[in-house]
Amino acid sequence: MLIENATGIFTGLPGAAMRTSGAIRIRDGVIVEIGALQAQPGERRLDASGCVVYPGLISTHHHLFQSVMKGVRSGINLPLAGWLRSVPYTFWSKIDEEALAVAARIALSEMLLSGTTTVADHHYLFSDSFRFDPAQVIFEVARSLGMRLVFCRGGATKGRHFDTDEFVPMPIEKLDHMLKSVEACAQRFHDTSPGSLSQVVLAPTTPTWSIDPGELKEAIAAARRMKLRLHSHLSESSEYVDFCLSVHGKRPVEWLAEHDWLGPDVWFAHLVHLDSNEVQILASTGTGMAHCPQSNCRLGSGVAPADAMARLGGAVSLGVDGAASNEAADMISEMHSCWHTHRAVKGADAVTAEDVVHWATAGGARVLGLPQIGTLAPGQQADIAIFNLNQPRHFGMHDPLIAPVTCAGSASVRYLLIGGRIVVENNAIPGLDIERLRSDAARVVAQLAA
Ligand SMILES: [Zn+2]
Numbered sequence: 001m002l003i004e005n006a007t008g009i010f011t012g013l014p015g016a017a018m019r020t021s022g023a024i025r026i027r028d029g030v031i032v033e034i035g036a037l038q039a040q041p042g043e044r045r046l047d048a049s050g051c052v053v054y055p056g057l058i059s060t061h062h063h064l065f066q067s068v069m070k071g072v073r074s075g076i077n078l079p080l081a082g083w084l085r086s087v088p089y090t091f092w093s094k095i096d097e098e099a100l101a102v103a104a105r106i107a108l109s110e111m112l113l114s115g116t117t118t119v120a121d122h123h124y125l126f127s128d129s130f131r132f133d134p135a136q137v138i139f140e141v142a143r144s145l146g147m148r149l150v151f152c153r154g155g156a157t158k159g160r161h162f163d164t165d166e167f168v169p170m171p172i173e174k175l176d177h178m179l180k181s182v183e184a185c186a187q188r189f190h191d192t193s194p195g196s197l198s199q200v201v202l203a204p205t206t207p208t209w210s211i212d213p214g215e216l217k218e219a220i221a222a223a224r225r226m227k228l229r230l231h232s233h234l235s236e237s238s239e240y241v242d243f244c245l246s247v248h249g250k251r252p253v254e255w256l257a258e259h260d261w262l263g264p265d266v267w268f269a270h271l272v273h274l275d276s277n278e279v280q281i282l283a284s285t286g287t288g289m290a291h292c293p294q295s296n297c298r299l300g301s302g303v304a305p306a307d308a309m310a311r312l313g314g315a316v317s318l319g320v321d322g323a324a325s326n327e328a329a330d331m332i333s334e335m336h337s338c339w340h341t342h343r344a345v346k347g348a349d350a351v352t353a354e355d356v357v358h359w360a361t362a363g364g365a366r367v368l369g370l371p372q373i374g375t376l377a378p379g380q381q382a383d384i385a386i387f388n389l390n391q392p393r394h395f396g397m398h399d400p401l402i403a404p405v406t407c408a409g410s411a412s413v414r415y416l417l418i419g420g421r422i423v424v425e426n427n428a429i430p431g432l433d434i435e436r437l438r439s440d441a442a443r444v445v446a447q448l449a450a
Pocket of ligand 1: 061062063122233269321322
């Protein structure tokens with residue numbers, strides 16, 4: 001396969017190496033050449049004229065089940081704790097197998113149509129009351145769409161302070177049960193081969209409130225023994241910091257350092273409220289950040305110091321977070337907001353469009369430990385987004401390569417490839433029945449609201 005005639009290529013690499021041009025040759029799902037190339041006999045040619053080419057975008061934090069909980073009125077103007085109580089905690093027990101499959105299909109379709117090829121889903125609804133395996137449901141939907149999925153198996157070993165009689169408390173389980181379940185999930189779905197489409201991660205929902213402090217070391221040791229990465233939420237709101245300081249006498253990152261919960265095999269969502277020492281610790285240990293600017297804006301949480309962490313060589317990536325706290329849960333919108341929010345509060349040189357693309361591609365690959373994706377270079381998996389700049393919003397651009405970030409709006413995807421396989425063509429997902437998905441979504445929303 002040969003991708004030819006593109007206006008330009010963003011490679012995902014930092015600095016001047018971000019920009020290149022020419023054609024891209026793909027063989028057996030892998031990029032073999034980039035440059036001035038001529039089509040070979042029998043080669044399939046993808047015309048990218050009028051388009052810019054990016055690595056497939058990578059989201060490192062999402063909650064797919066929340067895609068049937070967008071714009072819930074009781075939570076629309078609340079900050080994190082009130083929103084958690086009014087939205088996910090209120091509805092979680094109604095997320096049956098059908099609702100979960102529909103939500104996952106909505107979320108992953110949105111992501112594909114924004115040029116995203118890899119999604120990390122943090123799923124924390126595991127209950128004995130469910131007669132289905134959430135991992136199997138979500139992996140099946142991802143597989144049917146050809147998406148690369150990193151399944152972060154969440155959960156809690158203790159309840160939150162806002163559990164009350166008004167709703168079914170969130171499920172909790174013993175740590176031993178959680179670890180055995182993760183191990184079984186990994187045996188089924190964790191594939192470490194090159195080009196793997198499915199990974200499993202251990203992901204207790206948050207170390208501050210979802211797991212007993214005495215279990216933290218056992219959890220990370222188990223993850224490392226199973227050769228799985230660790231993911232969690234951290235320091236999303238100032239409450240995390242206040243809680244840690246009052247209960248443990250330390251700020252969250254310093255407290256986690258004592259429990260071995262840092263390192264290049266660990267990443268946290270949000271990390272909004274960090275002091276400069278915590279930024280330094282995260283960067284020097286290679287601990288990753290899933291920066292979720294839109295969710296942080298929507299919930300009024302603040303702006304994470306992603307730029308400061310990146311300047312220290314830290315592992316920064318982008319995540320859309322769940323659609324219940326980010327109704328625009330797609331990577332084009334997320335990149336655009338990221339570019340804007342840092343500049344609004346720190347100045348026009350705080351974050352460039354190239355920085356944002358790097359975080360959304362190579363940064364995501366680093367955080368997820370998947371070096372074969374996130375950049376366009378020979379030997380890399382052919383995960384490639386070809387954005388068509390064919391709308392009035394793109395006309396008049398002097399630097400078309402940055403248009404998907406700076407102009408944003410709904411992406412126009414001429415082709416999206418995952419491992420060399422076409423998963424989106426001219427803004428359509430082959431085999432996806434949009435009308436059926438629309439009616440499925442309406443039925444699930446009516447059931448949740450009833
Ligand atoms: Zn989250």
